[in-house]
Amino acid sequence: MQVLAVASEIFPLIKTGGLADVTGALPAALAPHGIIVRTLVPGYPKVLEALANRRTVAQIDDLFGAPAALLSGKAAGLELFVLDAPELFARPGGPYADPSGHDYGDNWRRFAALGWVGARLARGEFKGYRADLLHAHDWQAGLAPAYLAYGPAHAVKSVMTVHNLAFQGQFGAEIFGQLGFPADAFSVDGLEYYGGVGYLKAGLKLADAVTTVSPSYALEIRDGEFGMGLDGLLRTRTDTLHGILNGIDVEAWDPGTDPALVQTYRAGTVHLRAVNKAALRERFGLEDDDSPLFGVISRLTWQKGMDLLLPAIGELVGMGAQLVVLGSGDPGIEGGMHHAASAHRGRVGVQIGYDEALSHLIQGGADALLVPSRFEPCGLTQLYALRYGCVPVVARVGGLADTVIDANEAAMQAGVATGVQFHPVTQATLTDAIRRAIQLYRRPKAWKKLQRKGMKTDVSWAQSGLRYADLFRHLTGLEGRDDD
Numbered sequence: 007m008q009v010l011a012v013a014s015e016i017f018p019l020i021k022t023g024g025l026a027d028v029t030g031a032l033p034a035a036l037a038p039h040g041i042i043v044r045t046l047v048p049g050y051p052k053v054l055e056a057l058a059n060r061r062t063v064a065q066i067d068d069l070f071g072a073p074a075a076l077l078s079g080k081a082a083g084l085e086l087f088v089l090d091a092p093e094l095f096a097r098p099g100g101p102y103a104d105p106s107g108h109d110y111g112d113n114w115r116r117f118a119a120l121g122w123v124g125a126r127l128a129r130g131e132f133k134g135y136r137a138d139l140l141h142a143h144d145w146q147a148g149l150a151p152a153y154l155a156y157g158p159a160h161a162v163k164s165v166m167t168v169h170n171l172a173f174q175g176q177f178g179a180e181i182f183g184q185l186g187f188p189a190d191a192f193s194v195d196g197l198e199y200y201g202g203v204g205y206l207k208a209g210l211k212l213a214d215a216v217t218t219v220s221p222s223y224a225l226e227i228r229d230g231e232f233g234m235g236l237d238g239l240l241r242t243r244t245d246t247l248h249g250i251l252n253g254i255d256v257e258a259w260d261p262g263t264d265p266a267l268v269q270t271y272r273a274g275t276v277h278l279r280a281v282n283k284a285a286l287r288e289r290f291g292l293e294d295d296d297s298p299l300f301g302v303i304s305r306l307t308w309q310k311g312m313d314l315l316l317p318a319i320g321e322l323v324g325m326g327a328q329l330v331v332l333g334s335g336d337p338g339i340e341g342g343m344h345h346a347a348s349a350h351r352g353r354v355g356v357q358i359g360y361d362e363a364l365s366h367l368i369q370g371g372a373d374a375l376l377v378p379s380r381f382e383p384c385g386l387t388q389l390y391a392l393r394y395g396c397v398p399v400v401a402r403v404g405g406l407a408d409t410v411i412d413a414n415e416a417a418m419q420a421g422v423a424t425g426v427q428f429h430p431v432t433q434a435t436l437t438d439a440i441r442r443a444i445q446l447y448r449r450p451k452a453w454k455k456l457q458r459k460g461m462k463t464d465v466s467w468a469q470s471g472l473r474y475a476d477l478f479r480h481l482t483g484l485e486g487r488d489d490d
């Protein structure tokens with residue numbers, strides 16, 4: 007089966023969050039099931055630089071007013087189609103915003119172009135390729151299922167995967183006339199969304215199936231609090247809405263071989279993590295004593311609960327713990343983190359920015375990872391933490407609820423606990439969870455049990471790859487279900 011994935015990020019070429027990890031990992035996860043995934047991505051400079059074996063599939067003279075070429079090639083072991091349109095994608099800032107953080111004014115055009123080309127490529131309108139199914143990721147690819155739905159009947163099946171409902175790609179009604187849809191597509195059954203044009207809404211409405219990245223989030227988004235305006239639409243899709251957990255790349259994230267660690271280790275040698283903890287402390291100028299070290303690797307935003315963590319830092323330090331924070335985001339929260347580091351020298355270390363290698367060292371050296379998200383579609387950092395014996399302390403929402411087992415008495419007795427959960431998500435419950443984690447840390451046997459159980463948890467793509475494969479087979483009717 008040939009699947010065309012359409013996405014604006016793919017690890018390791020272009021990444022702002024978990025979306026990239028997933029699109030980067032799915033092709034390998036689906037290959038064992040006989041599903042060949044090729045991914046269409048925008049021609050960002052970094053993608054074009056990395057592209058080898060490049061071939062021009064098609065020249066498009068006027069792609070929403072810009073000249074473009076559709077290329078195929080390989081990069082980082084991934085089979086790619088790249089939409090090389092310098093006017094749209096060769097820009098100095100990030101994938102969605104300029105260097106000062108303002109969204110590009112023509113994002114509607116950039117990602118309409120991506121969806122339009124995706125639909126045509128999948129349908130076989132460019133020579134040499136045709137897909138059985140199109141897999142659209144997030145709002146940037148949301149128009150691809152819509153272009154398929156308003157194109158020739160029964161062309162190609164489509165799946166819309168939403169990695170985070172908070173990012174919806176909503177634009178003013180005035181762009182509709184430039185998208186090339188029939189007039190009746192501007193309706194509640196098509197692209198229209200609260201009087202404007204909704205890219206994610208269109209995909210959620212018009213794809214043959216919808217998935218999101220955890221079973222709990224699939225339930226939560228049908229509800230007013232987490233549905234962000236789309237809950238009504240999602241309730242109508244209940245029969246075709248699936249929650250499939252993300253896995254992680256267990257080769258790139260392997261504490262037994264990770265080159266970013268000062269000391270590698272396995273479940274049986276988890277005491278060796280102390281070497282990485284010492285390295286982390288040295289790097290952040292933290293005191294060397296018997297205190298537990300908490301880590302944070304996160305976008306510094308409201309969603310991630312980072313504004314709740316800020317006022318809890320004093321209490322964390324007061325309880326005798328230490329904290330290292332790696333992240334970037336909201337300038338107010340970044341400033342607050344800097345302030346906390348200078349107010350608690352030797353106890354709190356902060357690095358603002360994106361640093362892949364340091365994120366590995368924190369997973370391999372901190373004792374516990376704090377993830378106090380207000381909502382979390384799946385979350386990847388707690389999965390890395392499980393694999394690295396860095397005990398996750400998480401809000402009980404979305405994928406965090408589905409992947410961490412709270413260390414309550416019953417779970418401890420049964421030997422199934424892997425971390426600490428708290429709910430509702432407030433500063434008080436977060437502080438309480440930190441206190442519980444510290445108490446557990448002071449019981450070395452119980453702590454080691456938590457670490458080892460976490461390290462043995464299956465966080466690979468094996469199960470989830472099978473679930474995507476089943477869904478794709480069911481939709482295309484190409485093969486029977488896999489019963490293994």
Ligand code: ADP
Pocket residue numbers: 022023024025027170303304305332333334359360361362365384385386387388
């Ligand atoms: P989201 O996609 O909502 O940001 P996820 O937990 O799903 O959250 O994925 C975040 C990904 O980005 C993880 O791979 C995490 O390790 C990584 N990450 C987040 N912030 C940083 C940072 N400052 N430096 C390095 N990696 C980061």
